[in-house]
Amino acid sequence: MSLEASTTPPSDGVVGQARGRVGARARRGSRASASIEILRDAAAGLRRNALMALAATSTIVVALAVAGGGMLVSANLVHLASMLEGQVEIVAFLRDGLSPTQRQQVLASISASPGVRSAVIVDRGLALRRLQRSLGTPSSMSDLLPSNPLPDSVEVRVTDAGRIRDAAAGIQKIAGVEEVIFGTPVVDRLVALTRAVRLAGGVIAALLAAAALLIIVNTIRLTVSARRQEIEIMTLVGATPGFIRGPFMLEGAFQGASAALVTSIVLGIGYAGLAGRVAASLPFLPLLPPEAILPAALGVVWILGIAVGIGGSAIGLRRYLRA
Amino acid sequence: MIHFHGVGKRYPSGVVALQDVRLQIEPGEFVFLVGPTGSGKSTVLKLIQRIERPTMGRIIIDGTDLGRLPPAEVPHFRRRLGVVFQEFKLLPDxxxxxxxxxxxxxxxxxxxxxxxxxxxxxxxxxxxxxxxxxxxxxSGGEQQKxxxxxxxxxRPPLVLADEPTGNLDPAAAWEIMQLLSSINMRGATVLVTTHNPTLVDILRRRVIALQAGRVVRDEPRGLYNAAI
The missing domain is CATH 1.10.238 (Recoverin; domain 1)
Structure with missing residues (x-):
């Protein structure tokens, strides 16, 4: 017995569903139209709840901007640490009396030594000129000294400042090297500092990303919660969880993507402008060039925005879809 | 259409909503489910919709054993039910x-x-x-319509109405009850929970009374209150 037993409602093929004898053909048909319906419902959902979607998207923009900004700060801190470590060098003084060929052999041996990034010869004449320049009295130095007392040397840059001792010990063993110096206390302090800077950068990025994640998930959850009556009615009239989830997750993805777009524009323009100004007025502050950092940072912003938009919707819906 | 075999329901909070409820409602029947607040009326409707599951007994609705219904089939099962709520639950936009x-x-x-x-x-x-x-x-009556x-x-074979006249004035309530009767006349089984003695007493349909989670009365042409 059912309503249609004594009435003549329009026939559209749902009789089987109403009676619970859903044929395979009917299910295939409903699946095919479901994708279009999900898209249409997502668009309608955003239109109907435009104000709430706008508020949520704005919140997500702020969260993503904070996370993206954190990543830029973190990357620049790491870059600064690398730059500082790159300044660390070993000076290998050469024995007196080496021929130019022997000096080149020593240079080749040093360059091939473990932990060495680059090595250049500084001949004694250049060393004296540098000393004179640093003392600021070029004429008096020549007058005071009957001959150049400085030895030839090789200036060595290392691949890892933390392992400078190993590199120095290796160089010390090379024939033709008289003495090796690398300013141990300064290097130790520098390595400790750069390690702290790297850690701080990582922690800042991780904390801000986690904060953004929570804010976005909760924002999307609130938008889902505000529509719980709609979800409840859908559930009670027999909508499948997939049918209910689809539009909400699409809406979440759309909100996340919209927020990522706005954040990308703000961060992109903001960072490019800042990097330009810093390069012009504070050239000693080594900011990463925009093209080196923005693609990766904004990529993370997009992934975070869309993935968390979808995930937030799924989490928000979970409590309403428990069968 | 509706078969409850020794159904019990204890909520996780410890509240016992139903105890050993045995019901048999045939296709095409119009049934009032009456009883004081907390007697278990709404739980009966929730169990029929598979919103809640019994902690004891079996429920068979229109040939479907709800205990054996896989979760994926619940939405398809619900399409065979029509549900009306006291607070209408229409989407305002x-x-x-x-x-x-x-x-x-x-x-x-x-x-x-x-x-x-x-x-x-x-x-x-x-x-x-x-x-x-x-x-x-x-108006409220129009929203309920x-x-x-x-x-x-x-076109569900079973229509459930949970206090459908609870928020309506007497005239609107009467209109809704007449519509439910007309839907029943068209072939659907109708189960209505209500606190409205006037409507129950006028219509004189089957009345099942619940008290403290138990069926205490089941009369084919009953009144809201037991006849003394």
Whole structure:
């Protein structure tokens, strides 16, 4: 017995569903139209709840901007640490009396030594000129000294400042090297500092990303919660969880993507402008060039925005879809 | 149509809502479920919809053993039920027609067939001329008629009404009850929970009374209160 037993409602093929004898053909048909319906419902959902979607998207923009900004700060801190470590060098003084060929052999041996990034010869004449320049009295130095007392040397840059001792010990063993110096206390302090800077950068990025994640998930959850009556009615009239989830997750993805777009524009323009100004007025502050950092940072912003938009919707819906 | 075999329900909070409930409601019956607040009426409806599951006993609805119904089949099962609530539960941002069509749209019905069917359901409840209005423009009685149209638009064999007249004035309540009777006359089994003695006493349909989670009375042409 059912309503249609004594009435003549329009026939559209749902009789089987109403009676619970859903044929395979009917299910295939409903699946095919479901994708279009999900898209249409997502668009309608955003239109109907435009104000709430706008508020949520704005919140997500702020969260993503904070996370993206954190990543830029973190990357620049790491870059600064690398730059500082790159300044660390070993000076290998050469024995007196080496021929130019022997000096080149020593240079080749040093360059091939473990932990060495680059090595250049500084001949004694250049060393004296540098000393004179640093003392600021070029004429008096020549007058005071009957001959150049400085030895030839090789200036060595290392691949890892933390392992400078190993590199120095290796160089010390090379024939033709008289003495090796690398300013141990300064290097130790520098390595400790750069390690702290790297850690701080990582922690800042991780904390801000986690904060953004929570804010976005909760924002999307609130938008889902505000529509719980709609979800409840859908559930009670027999909508499948997939049918209910689809539009909400699409809406979440759309909100996340919209927020990522706005954040990308703000961060992109903001960072490019800042990097330009810093390069012009504070050239000693080594900011990463925009093209080196923005693609990766904004990529993370997009992934975070869309993935968390979808995930937030799924989490928000979970409590309403428990069968 | 509805078979409860020794059904019990204890909520996780420890509240015992139903105890050893045995019911048999045949297809085409019109049944009032009465009893004081907390007697278990709403739990019965929730169990029938598989919103809640019994902690004891078996429930068979229209041949389906709900205990053996896989979760994935629950939505398809619910399409065989029409449900009306005391608080109407209409979507405020959609027109009357869209609210009725909603029940068809979310169940994947062919889009071309949706509006003719929604119109048919609105004709049944006499609301077709208000199809373009938003729920806020309607009276309580009119909103409940729209909710009723939404409940029957899928042509379910079973219609459940949870205190459908609880928020209505007597005239509107009577109108809704007449509509439910007419839906029953068209073939659907109708189960109504109510606190309205007047309507129950006038209609003289089967009355099942619950008290403290137990069936204490089941009369074929009963009154709201037991005859002394």
């Amino acid at each position: 959609r027109t009357v027609a869209e609210n009725v069509a909603f029940a068809l749209r979310v169940t994947g019905v062919d889009p071309l067939g949706i509006m003719p069917r929604a119109r048919w359901a609105l004709e049944v409840v006499g609301m077709v001329d208000r199809a373009a209005d938003l729920p806020a423009k309607l 729209v909710a009723l149209a939404r409940a029957i638009v899928n």
